[in-house]
Amino acid sequence: MTEIVSDIRDASLADAGKRRIEWADNDMPVLRRIRERFEKEKPMAGKKMSACLHVTAETANLARALAAGGADLYLCASNPLSTQDDVAAALSVHYGIKVGAITGEDHDTYYKHIHAAIQHGPVVTMDDGADLVSTIHSEYPQMVGEIVASMEETTTGVIRLKAMERDGALKFPVIAVNDADTKHLFDNRYGTGQSTVDGIIRASDILFAGKKVVVAGYGWCGRGFANRAKGLGSQVIVTEVDPIRALEAALDGVEVMPMDEAAKVGDLFCTLTGDKHVIAKHHFPLMKDGALVCNSGHFNVEIDIESLEAMAKQKNAGVRNFVDEYVLDDGKRIFLLGEGRLINLTAAEGHPACVMDMSFATQALASEHALKNAGSFKAKVYEVPKDIDEWVARLKLETMGVAIDTLTEEQAKYLSSWTEGT
Ligand code: ADE
Numbered sequence: 001m002t003e004i005v006s007d008i009r010d011a012s013l014a015d016a017g018k019r020r021i022e023w024a025d026n027d028m029p030v031l032r033r034i035r036e037r038f039e040k041e042k043p044m045a046g047k048k049m050s051a052c053l054h055v056t057a058e059t060a061n062l063a064r065a066l067a068a069g070g071a072d073l074y075l076c077a078s079n080p081l082s083t084q085d086d087v088a089a090a091l092s093v094h095y096g097i098k099v100g101a102i103t104g105e106d107h108d109t110y111y112k113h114i115h116a117a118i119q120h121g122p123v124v125t126m127d128d129g130a131d132l133v134s135t136i137h138s139e140y141p142q143m144v145g146e147i148v149a150s151m152e153e154t155t156t157g158v159i160r161l162k163a164m165e166r167d168g169a170l171k172f173p174v175i176a177v178n179d180a181d182t183k184h185l186f187d188n189r190y191g192t193g194q195s196t197v198d199g200i201i202r203a204s205d206i207l208f209a210g211k212k213v214v215v216a217g218y219g220w221c222g223r224g225f226a227n228r229a230k231g232l233g234s235q236v237i238v239t240e241v242d243p244i245r246a247l248e249a250a251l252d253g254v255e256v257m258p259m260d261e262a263a264k265v266g267d268l269f270c271t272l273t274g275d276k277h278v279i280a281k282h283h284f285p286l287m288k289d290g291a292l293v294c295n296s297g298h299f300n301v302e303i304d305i306e307s308l309e310a311m312a313k314q315k316n317a318g319v320r321n322f323v324d325e326y327v328l329d330d331g332k333r334i335f336l337l338g339e340g341r342l343i344n345l346t347a348a349e350g351h352p353a354c355v356m357d358m359s360f361a362t363q364a365l366a367s368e369h370a371l372k373n374a375g376s377f378k379a380k381v382y383e384v385p386k387d388i389d390e391w392v393a394r395l396k397l398e399t400m401g402v403a404i405d406t407l408t409e410e411q412a413k414y415l416s417s418w419t420e421g422t
Helices: 013-024 029-041 058-068 084-092 109-121 131-139 141-146 155-166 181-204 220-231 243-251 259-265 281-286 305-309 353-372 386-399 410-415
Strands: 048-053 072-077 099-102 124-127 150-151 174-176 212-216 235-239 266-269 291-295 315-318 325-327 335-339 381-382
Touching: 013 058, 013 353, 029 058, 029 353, 048 109, 048 131, 058 072, 058 084, 058 325, 072 109, 072 335, 099 109, 099 155, 109 131, 124 131, 124 353, 131 141, 131 150, 141 181, 150 155, 150 259, 150 353, 155 174, 155 381, 181 266, 181 291, 181 335, 181 353, 181 386, 212 220, 212 259, 212 325, 220 235, 220 243, 235 259, 259 266, 259 281, 259 353, 266 386, 281 305, 353 386
Parallel strands: 048 072, 048 124, 072 099, 124 150, 150 174, 174 381, 212 235, 212 266, 266 291, 291 335
Antiparallel strands: 315 325, 325 335
């Protein structure tokens, strides 16, 4: 295998990045506890690992934990716009971790870094969106037998990987970290909820109060964002294709309607569905002058940007940082935020460390679990073991100073018996 080296924007940013990583570490006590144990036990000693994640201060603390466990880690970006260049520099200069990530990297550089992650020769991989796993399958089939397991961080990635499993295309085991309760119930809901608001405000400086905010998708991310927008005084409108989720939105007290209707009334649109062209070509001409459109789903396919580009008579790029203006034939203006890429990581810093603490604690423990049980998995998508999920939740509560009750013997017996009735 070729020797893999870091490819970052500017090594002189390393000290600033280190301060940022340490600041995030203050709010990641569960992951810190794991790092301290890994330091002593070295569960990843000598193991090559490659991670394709958003290169943020929080990810840096996951990288530190894996390196403390003895892993030889290569980290690349899971999105061309989400890298924090100072963090990438600090990882490479101060923590001795190989990184291939530069914010704003073009498509070829993005994939060059993914190829470097694969050529590193990992036995465990981590993905946020499944680009690493799918590239291994399509371009490095000879390597699939070497991979003990891959961890998947996000809903969109899990959807892709389950599709591969259904088609018989998946060739090594995957652990769906996203589906752990300590991940999606908190990261997807409260993390996305807050960081999406943060990204939209940083990009546009709008007031949420009084705005009609159209939320496409009422999964955990959509629920989180809708809830935060409502709390800020917006009139929230949800669009959905799933009747159960739509019903839940309606009973949560928000309006539910098809996008064809919502397009006419929304001031701000945010897609969080994991699917393609949720805001489609025919929706743009229906929108009001000055409508703001953004995405907080993993890939930039949720908004049909190509059609918007083609139908606009004029594009004014960068009317403000992270805002492009499109003028339609009738003079109507549509503002696209963050080029349709996930707004919380392009215009803001992603989810706060407090919530990434749980997601990345689960990533670290799931990787340890995979290595300990190497060889016992099939080429399937697995859930995170319940004991890992509960351990993370208990420790998080402890670090928050929150105590809970324990079942009495009588209560435990009652719950496991079926004979006691009225
Ligand atoms: N995904 C969402 N927020 C993130 C963050 N802060 N770091 C890494 N991945 C993320």
